[in-house]
Amino acid sequence: MLKKIQLLLILTISALASCKVENKGIGTALNSVSADDMKKYISVIASDDFQGRAPSTTGEEKTINYLAEQFRLLGLKPANNGSFFQEVSLIKLTADKSMKLDISGEKIKLSLNYSDDLIGGTPQVKDMIKIENSDIVFVGYGINAPEYNWNDYAGLDVKGKTVVMLVNDPGYATSDTSLFTGKAMTYYGRWTYKYEEAAREGAEAAIIIHETGAAGYPWAVVQNSWSGPQFSLEDNDLSKSDLQLKCWVTTEAAKKIFKGAGLDYNQLTQAASKRGFKPVDMKLKASISFKNKAEHTKSNNVVALWPGTDRSDEYVIYTAHWDHFGVNPAFKGDSILNGAVDNATGTAALLDIAKAFTSIPVKQNRSILFLSVTCEEQGLLGSEYYAHHPLFPLAKTVCDINMDALNIFGRTKDMTVVGFGNSQLDNYAVSVLKKYGRYASSDPTPEKGGYFRSDHFSFAKVGVPSLYLSDGVDNVEHGKEWGLATSEKWIMENYHKPSDNYEPDKWNFDGMIDDIKVYFEIGYDLSISKDFPEWNSKFPFKSLRDKMMSK
Ligand SMILES: [Zn+2]
Known part of the structure; x- marks a missing residue:
């Protein structure tokens, strides 16, 4: 009898859980997130043919044209007066x-x-x-x-x-x-x-x-x-x-x-x-x-829009930098810095999340801007340029969600919210992770200043609330210590080196796919909400947001 009740309870709970997903109507979108797509995108973006994606090189040309073409194929709109590119003037x-x-x-x-x-x-x-x-x-x-x-x-x-x-x-x-x-x-x-x-x-x-x-x-x-x-x-x-x-x-x-x-x-x-x-x-x-x-030279951000319905003049932005370091002849042998993890993974995730949005049966209310920025590796320049020359008003920009170097080490129970406690966006991350039986952890190495080291920070600096999630370390199979040690080891051996190569046989895509679903669903929840999440009171750039919102 007890067993029957337990079973009934489990059935009810799982029915409720799936019901929640069904109610959102995003089941098909979530199912469209796949390792096959990620592999397809990453194998191109991190290929030797793209020459390490240095700004203002043929590597850039190949990269941005590929991204624009993929966004076009997915049915997204060019976000800059008919163009998928936003030109960024640079000094080299x-x-x-x-x-x-x-x-x-x-x-x-x-x-x-x-x-x-x-x-x-x-x-x-x-x-x-x-x-x-x-x-x-x-x-x-x-x-x-x-x-x-x-x-x-x-x-x-x-x-x-x-x-x-x-x-x-x-x-x-x-x-x-x-x-x-x-x-x-x-x-x-x-x-x-x-x-x-x-x-x-x-x-x-x-x-x-x-x-x-x-x-x-x-x-x-x-x-x-x-x-x-x-x-x-x-x-x-x-x-x-x-x-x-x-x-x-x-x-x-x-x-x-x-x-x-x-x-x-x-x-x-x-x-x-x-x-x-x-x-x-x-x-x-x-x-x-x-x-x-x-x-004097130029590079480009790639800008693709998936318009919303009744609140299409409000924007949720996803960012991921496409650039890396190109070719450095100082390295003997393999001299191409392919940046497969950093950041072909995040760039591919932009495409995969765009695909997920296009497969929702009922379109979301707010518009989604997919922004693949240049010159992150040079000091977050492409995102800084966008933040100072926004294509859509910053006061109507709900937030930026940034992806940089995704998980290749397998499933984790957690995801790291870098700068946990900075804004109310954390609540969205916490609740989506909870839905999947996962949890949000704060940065295990805050001394490295992760919150200042990727493109969401360019948005934060002008006041726009921004969320930066990164890999969890609580590995489902091997535990936390292993997770942290493995990621540290990867950084010491491969970060910003020619060995950051695409190695599909060595990579475990399961955690990456889990994480992309979380990125997608956070953005989706914000895109159907009327909420404008705010910075928490101690955040240094909060006053800029308050000022722009009171106009
Ligand atoms: Zn990066």
Whole structure:
């Protein structure tokens, strides 16, 4: 008898569960999400033929034409006045790698070499960069953050000087929750911020000291990411500033510089993470000169619209960057950085989710914009360009949902909500995951600053609520520890390297398909809702949203 009741209960519950799906009428859409499609798309996007998808190359041309064609075949509309492309004006700068950074002082004459010791370039549109005997100042973390009552530049004039600083922020170094946000990286910990601030302060050169833990990646990532041509938006603040050199140096090189100045590296870097730290004049001079090839060029975001019905003037955006690093001859053997995981997977998911939307019997109310952006790897430039030149009003843009590097390690019980607690969008993620018997977890490595490292952040910076989910780590088969270790191992071995190849035999697509259904359903729920989810009260860019919504 008991068994019968139990069975009845189970039947009722499962009927209710399926009923919920049926009521939404998205069963066919969910069924259309398939590993076969993903394999088909990824095999093309990550192919050698697409040459690593570097912006402004034939690799770009092939990629964006392929994406536009797929969106057209699916029945989506070109979102930019009849075009599937949004042109992005760029500056492309290629610094001559024979550069040497000379450091001199009373007891030291040091010459740092490109790649082994430093990776650098200039934000300036000039043919030649020349810095002579610029005074070097150690500015700790190089942070000026009034809301945390912290200013490494207090009382300091760095005009014409070279600032040396640490990556990440004092909260990371000390794990002290009363400093910044403790171990979790704030935007002040990101290298992009550090150059921006050095430029605002009027520095001539900015040197960031690399540390694998604090940066969230090994030196090889610095080498691979910033040794090719460097792009910036045509309209950008750095090239209007006095900053001539932006560069990273290895920890070893930094230690040599400190030693040459008669300073204790460990002691000073510790002091830099304590309140009351004062910048240190290192009594050293920096000199460097190098040729710089400056070009004006263009790249493209791909923009495809799936219009809604009665609220078609409101938009849910999905983003995934199509670009990667192209070909780097510095790698012997396989020199193509195919970016299969990063981000052929997310780009393919855009197509698969678009397909899912087109297979819903009753169309959704709001419009869906599929935005495959360029130059993410160059500092989120394509998404920044869209955020500043939106095709549809930002105040009518409900949110951005971003996908970057999907799961290839199998099913997980969880998905990571990077920046969990930032906005009410989290509730949508939580409830969809719950429906599938899964759960939302917060970022297991918040010190890496994941929330600032992909395209949703460009939307956040202008106030539009944005959601960034990433792989879960609680692997169904092998558990959490395995999940975390496997993903860390992948990052150390393959992230931004030629070995990020498409390997269908090695990849497990089950988790990826689960996750794509979640991405789809979050967007779908928002597309039939009247809700405009808001930032939570502590989010730094909340006031921008409040202002645009009150107009
Ligand atoms: Zn990426």
